[in-house]
Amino acid sequence: MGKFVNSINDFFEFCTQNEVIFVDFRFTDLIGTWHHITYNIHSINEQTFDTGIPFDGSSLKGWQPIEKSDMILKPDIQSAFLDPFTADPTIIVICDVYDIYKGQMYEKCPRSIAKKTMQYLKDCGIADIAYFGAENEFFIFDSVKIVDTAHCSKYEVDTEEGEWNDDKEFIDSYNTGHRPRKKGGYFPVQPIDSLVDIRAEMVQTLEKVGLKTFVHHHEVAQAQAEIGVKYDTLVEAADNVQIYKYVIKMVAHLNGKTATFMPKPLYGDNGSGMHVHMSLWKNGVNLFYDKQGYANLSQTAIHYIGGILKNARSLAAFTNPSSNSYKRIVPGFEAPCILTYSCQNRSASCRIPYGIDKNSARIEIRFPDNTANPYLAFASLLMAGLNGIENKIIPVGPMDENLFDLTLDEIRKKGIEQLPHTLRGSLEALIRNNTYLKPIMSDLFINDYQHLKFETQVWPVEARPTAYEFKTCYSC
Numbered sequence: 001m002g003k004f005v006n007s008i009n010d011f012f013e014f015c016t017q018n019e020v021i022f023v024d025f026r027f028t029d030l031i032g033t034w035h036h037i038t039y040n041i042h043s044i045n046e047q048t049f050d051t052g053i054p055f056d057g058s059s060l061k062g063w064q065p066i067e068k069s070d071m072i073l074k075p076d077i078q079s080a081f082l083d084p085f086t087a088d089p090t091i092i093v094i095c096d097v098y099d100i101y102k103g104q105m106y107e108k109c110p111r112s113i114a115k116k117t118m119q120y121l122k123d124c125g126i127a128d129i130a131y132f133g134a135e136n137e138f139f140i141f142d143s144v145k146i147v148d149t150a151h152c153s154k155y156e157v158d159t160e161e162g163e164w165n166d167d168k169e170f171i172d173s174y175n176t177g178h179r180p181r182k183k184g185g186y187f188p189v190q191p192i193d194s195l196v197d198i199r200a201e202m203v204q205t206l207e208k209v210g211l212k213t214f215v216h217h218h219e220v221a222q223a224q225a226e227i228g229v230k231y232d233t234l235v236e237a238a239d240n241v242q243i244y245k246y247v248i249k250m251v252a253h254l255n256g257k258t259a260t261f262m263p264k265p266l267y268g269d270n271g272s273g274m275h276v277h278m279s280l281w282k283n284g285v286n287l288f289y290d291k292q293g294y295a296n297l298s299q300t301a302i303h304y305i306g307g308i309l310k311n312a313r314s315l316a317a318f319t320n321p322s323s324n325s326y327k328r329i330v331p332g333f334e335a336p337c338i339l340t341y342s343c344q345n346r347s348a349s350c351r352i353p354y355g356i357d358k359n360s361a362r363i364e365i366r367f368p369d370n371t372a373n374p375y376l377a378f379a380s381l382l383m384a385g386l387n388g389i390e391n392k393i394i395p396v397g398p399m400d401e402n403l404f405d406l407t408l409d410e411i412r413k414k415g416i417e418q419l420p421h422t423l424r425g426s427l428e429a430l431i432r433n434n435t436y437l438k439p440i441m442s443d444l445f446i447n448d449y450q451h452l453k454f455e456t457q458v459w460p461v462e463a464r465p466t467a468y469e470f471k472t473c474y475s476c
Contacts, residue, residue: 004210005080008046015041015091018082022090025053025073026242027097028110030062030452031321032373034242037073038090049075052098062452063108071106072098079239081209085250094239107442108449110375114235116440117379126389127280127287131362132378133231134241136370137272138261139223140195140252153464157265159223161185161194179222182269186220193218195225202251203227209247211240221270231277234382238374241274245370261370263320263328271328274370276319276381277353279362280304289361294398295343295352296361305350305363306395307388307436308381309339309417312349312367314433316419316426318380319368321453323423323461329367336366336404337419338411340397347403349419350395367419379440387436424458 005011015023023044026036037055039048051072058069079094097109105112122128145156158165163181178191190196199216206213212230219226227248232240245261252259264271280287280300290298308315320329329337341350341363351364368377387393396416403411411418420426427450434446 003078004082006078008049008077011049011077011080011091012046014080018091019089020082020091021088022086024083024086024090024092025075025095026092027073027095028242028373028375029060030108030110030373030449031456032110032371032376034246035060036092049077053095057097057106061456062448068101070100072100074098074105081243084205084208084247085254094242108445110373110379111235111238113440113445114238114375114379117382118234120439121280121382121386124386124390126386127282129281130234130382131231131277131279131281132234132237133229133277133362134237134374135226135228135273135275135277136241136244136248136261137219137224137226137274138248138259138370139221139265139272140198140225140257140259141223141265142257144258144260148464154467161222163222180218182222183220185218185222185224187218195223198251198255198257199225199227201255202248205247205251206244209243211243211247219270219272221266221272224270224272234378235375238378241374263322263324263369263371272370273328273366274319274368274372274374274377276365276368276378277362278304278365278381278385280385286358286361288363289356289358296356297352297363298361300389301361301363302395303389303392304385305341305388306393307386307391308365308384309341309350309395310393311384311387311433311436312339313417313420313426313429315380315384316367317423317430317450317453318376319365319372320419320426321373321423321457322369322371323457325369325371326420326422328369329419337421338399338403338406339395339417339419340399340403341395342398342400345400345403348397348399350397380437383436383440422458423453424462427453427458 005014020041022038023041024036024038026034028034053073055071055073056069057064057071058066073095075093075095080091083090083092096112097106099106121130141157141159143158147154161179163179168175176191180192195218203213203216213227215228217226229240229244249259261272288298288301336347336349339349342348343352344354345351349367351366353364420429430450
């Protein structure tokens, strides 16, 4: 993210120049939701940034008990940018959370965990910089309806691009018949691609708040889109994901539409992922490059891949942390669950992009999705990769064939692991395998995180009947 201010003096000068009236302090909870509290500019001063902003930590799921609810937000001044959506000039500042009871950064603050991860990287001496680039896919719908009661459970999303609207009579328009249809969105021109202008507006807004974009296009599914944002260091890249999601949702909202990063909103069509590109650097040298290696990858990169794939089943608790995540990672939808690596092959969980050199050498992990808290997802991916380097773990592969064509028996014969098929499976894997995360995540954090996911995702979903169950079981 481009920085608009570098110091407290810069901050107040920037506010004066832009006639700022409000300061919006933002932070991220365990799940990944962005929260905010807004102060009048006249009520803050330089000391505010030192002492911090008080708030109630007991009102957030999985955080503090009510008898120890007072917490402090510590603003990161260099994260400041103008909110492009408020009626009154408002500046946003991203914050870390401070624990007044232990006198340290809060052990359940995702952004603080990400910072701790970067410090661990430097302390272990392997690298001094980790770059992350996220590909955040999303859907833009015209409407969404949700019902969840004791006797009725249903949803309905709609988009003019949906093939189900082929015979619809539009009240204020007409039926053009130009639609991408199922798996047909990659990527015909207008009028089949009806999202060109709204994506362009999103791009311009992202640039305005400091994110560097390089491409936008329609994705494979109906009403699905993607905007490419330049990579950054771990914490900043996670900040960028939060900003990106905010901008996408707000631009859609102000255009009378609704954007969602839900992994699998359409049955039978492609889902939305958050492919994550990664590389490690030391003293200005890309540690993932070796001209003699497979696809120009170094042995360090291969070991890094090995660590991620070996720990992927528990990693998924952070990279794919919703019940809906596992409806996306099934064969046939470019969402691989088969834990191997390959050059250019999108059916493998880890893909090495084509034509990498000493500046661009990187790996792409393809199974994460946007329900992930980006700070926790990136931090856990890095720790798994470092675990692979430290223990010289060799991954299964490379596999350069279409893995989606393999049967389960063939996958087993090749000795390839798969991701869990449910969130319960990934959380149980996390409980069994979390040693590689211990340098950055406390036992309290891991315990409370998995409990929160069971309580808010696993048990509620497992307890609810679905329409398909009525279809297959009602006449038993």
